[in-house]
Amino acid sequence: xxxxxxxxxxxxxEIHHDELDRTESLDGEDQAMEESRDERGDVQEEEYEDIxxxxxxxxPVLQEDMLKFQETxxxxxxxxxxxxxxxxxxxxxxxxxxDLLYEQYHNEWDLEEKENSQWTSPPLRKRRTxxxxxxxxxxxxxxxxxxxxxxxxxxxxxxxxxLRILNEIELxxxxxxxxxxxxxxxxxxxxxxxxxxxxxxxxxxFRDYFRMMTVxxxxxxxxxxxxxxxxxxxxxxxxxxxxxxxxxxxxxxxxGVLVDFGLAEKEGSDYKPCLCEGGSSRHDERRRRLxxxxxxxxxxxxxxxKNDSRPSRRANRAGTRGFRAPEVLFKCTAxxxxxxxxxxxxxxxxxxxxxxxxxxxxxDVEAMIEIxxxxxxxxxxxxxxxxxxxxxxxxxxxxxxxxxxxxxILWSTCRNDGxxxxxxxxxxxxxxxxxxxxxxxxxxxPNKRIxxxxxxxxxxxxxxxxxxxxxxxxxxxx
Ligand SMILES: Nc1ncnc2c1ncn2[C@@H]1O[C@H](COP(=O)(O)OP(=O)(O)OP(=O)(O)O)[C@@H](O)[C@H]1O
Ligand SMILES: [Mg+2]
Numbered sequence: 085x086x087x088x089x090x091x092x093x094x095x096x097x098e099i100h101h102d103e104l105d106r107t108e109s110l111d112g113e114d115q116a117m118e119e120s121r122d123e124r125g126d127v128q129e130e131e132y133e134d135i136x137x138x139x140x141x142x143x144p145v146l147q148e149d150m151l152k153f154q155e156t157x158x159x160x161x162x163x164x165x166x167x168x169x170x171x172x173x174x175x176x177x178x179x180x181x182x183d184l185l186y187e188q189y190h191n192e193w194d195l196e197e198k199e200n201s202q203w204t205s206p207p208l209r210k211r212r213t214x215x216x217x218x219x220x221x222x223x224x225x226x227x228x229x230x231x232x233x234x235x236x237x238x239x240x241x242x243x244x245x246x247l248r249i250l251n252e253i254e255l256x257x258x259x260x261x262x263x264x265x266x267x268x269x270x271x272x273x274x275x276x277x278x279x280x281x282x283x284x285x286x287x288x289x290f291r292d293y294f295r296m297m298t299v300x301x302x303x304x305x306x307x308x309x310x311x312x313x314x315x316x317x318x319x320x321x322x323x324x325x326x327x328x329x330x331x332x333x334x335x336x337x338x339x340g341v342l343v344d345f346g347l348a349e350k351e352g353s354d355y356k357p358c359l360c361e362g363g364s365s366r367h368d369e370r371r372r373r374l375x376x377x378x379x380x381x382x383x384x385x386x387x388x389x390k391n392d393s394r395p396s397r398r399a400n401r402a403g404t405r406g407f408r409a410p411e412v413l414f415k416c417t418a419x420x421x422x423x424x425x426x427x428x429x430x431x432x433x434x435x436x437x438x439x440x441x442x443x444x445x446x447x448d449v450e451a452m453i454e455i456x457x458x459x460x461x462x463x464x465x466x467x468x469x470x471x472x473x474x475x476x477x478x479x480x481x482x483x484x485x486x487x488x489x490x491x492x493i494l495w496s497t498c499r500n501d502g503x504x505x506x507x508x509x510x511x512x513x514x515x516x517x518x519x520x521x522x523x524x525x526x527x528x529x530p531n532k533r534i535x536x537x538x539x540x541x542x543x544x545x546x547x548x549x550x551x552x553x554x555x556x557x558x559x560x561x562x
Pocket of ligand 2: 329
């Protein structure tokens with residue numbers, strides 16, 4: 085087993101290789117451009133019960149899987165005790181495990197331990213001597229130390245390209261230090277198998293709490309998510325796969341961490357100029373393209389040429405269906421961190437509308453239709469035009485102006501005619517504030533869309549809006 089990163093967070097990032105197999109391919113460039121999690125949207129996701137600290141897994145198939153993993157990955161058994169499987173993604177299987185060598189390392193990542201070490205002793209009991217008290221304290225401390233420490237072991241599928249794996253590990257190590265981003269503890273490689281070791285983060289399945297969230301709950305949730313996004317974006321990193329299963333949230337502790345940097349990239353990694361960067365100065369070029377387009381030449385209702393000789397547009401489309409920003413769908417070649425803001429907006433719309441998944445398209449064309457249905461033909465055409473391309477549709481249900489987010493929420497929560505007397509139950513003031521924030525996340529033009537730093541200053545997320553001693557505030561599931 086080869087340690088890829090020291091467990092002491094203070095030691096800088098370094099990689100120790102076993103001899104690199106010369107046949108190992110370092111491609112991945114092309115693959116990354118199209119890498120997509122379409123095949124397994126959140127709807128089909130398997131449910132994993134939270135494995136309680138003591139519980140052992142009874143499922144014989146899983147037992148066998150874990151046994152095989154332990155046997156084939158040399159050295160893992162001495163370091164970790166596998167407890168169960170907590171996730172199975174497109175690119176990895178994630179196990180919960182006990183860290184057997186915890187005591188031998190600096191564990192800067194362990195927030196729980198940090199909180200415990202701030203523990204103060206209870207007031208002295210009358211009859212206890214100083215020595216008795218000291219012993220009691222030591223005993224209590226020792227008990228805390230003996231508590232098993234859990235980690236999440238992410239076994240990355242061997243089919244992932246080495247460059248992609250290295251990218252995830254490098255980006256994660258860059259983001260150490262932000263409490264809202266799940267830090268990388270260490271990583272190991274044995275032959276072609278790489279595992280990343282992360283602190284285990286207890287969380288609740290999104291589907292179990294999102295319908296019960298009040299607006300104050302949403303404010304806490306999104307403050308945590310946008311804090312993570314801000315830290316990520318400040319490092320010039322796009323996450324590319326913001327969605328509920330990648331933001332692990334514990335409603336009881338009101339704390340969340342961003343995970344899964346498998347599709348993340350440095351901003352500008354696959355950059356090519358796009359007309360959206362030039363603002364109004366690129367009008368002429370946009371007009372020229374529009375004029376020469378097939379749609380203008382043939383008319384949209386006549387369809388498209390059978391043998392289309394135009395070069396196809398290529399851009400990074402990695403992400404999960406339903407969460408892709410319009411510029412990703414329009415294959416913008418200068419995508420920025422703003423794509424994550426759009427996806428976070430989809431999460432907020434999901435919660436406000438109590439519908440998951442909110443968008444449920446089978447492919448990118450359907451995804452465009454869904455967005456156009458809400459925002460209307462006019463805005464969608466403007467958005468396409470911004471990136472030097474066109475959007476045309478003859479679908480009668482797509483109106484020119486679309487609908488307001490407020491209307492969409494009333495419809496999807498059956499409040500437009502929900503009252504017994506058939507009257508509308510309007511949005512509350514705090515819901516309206518959430519909608520105003522959401523509209524800033526849903527600017528079709530990424531240049532106008534709110535940034536994570538600006539979002540944290542928005543009335544919806546600004547910390548002064550709520551406080552811990554606010555009696556009114558309560559948290560779902562808490
Ligand atoms: N640190 C952690 N603590 C607890 N559970 C975790 C942790 N990291 C990942 N998981 C669980 O494993 C699941 C999959 O992890 P991750 O998203 O990193 O893998 P993936 O293969 O990229 O998944 P996907 O394709 O679903 O995005 C998560 O949704 C979560 O339920
Ligand atoms: Mg994931």
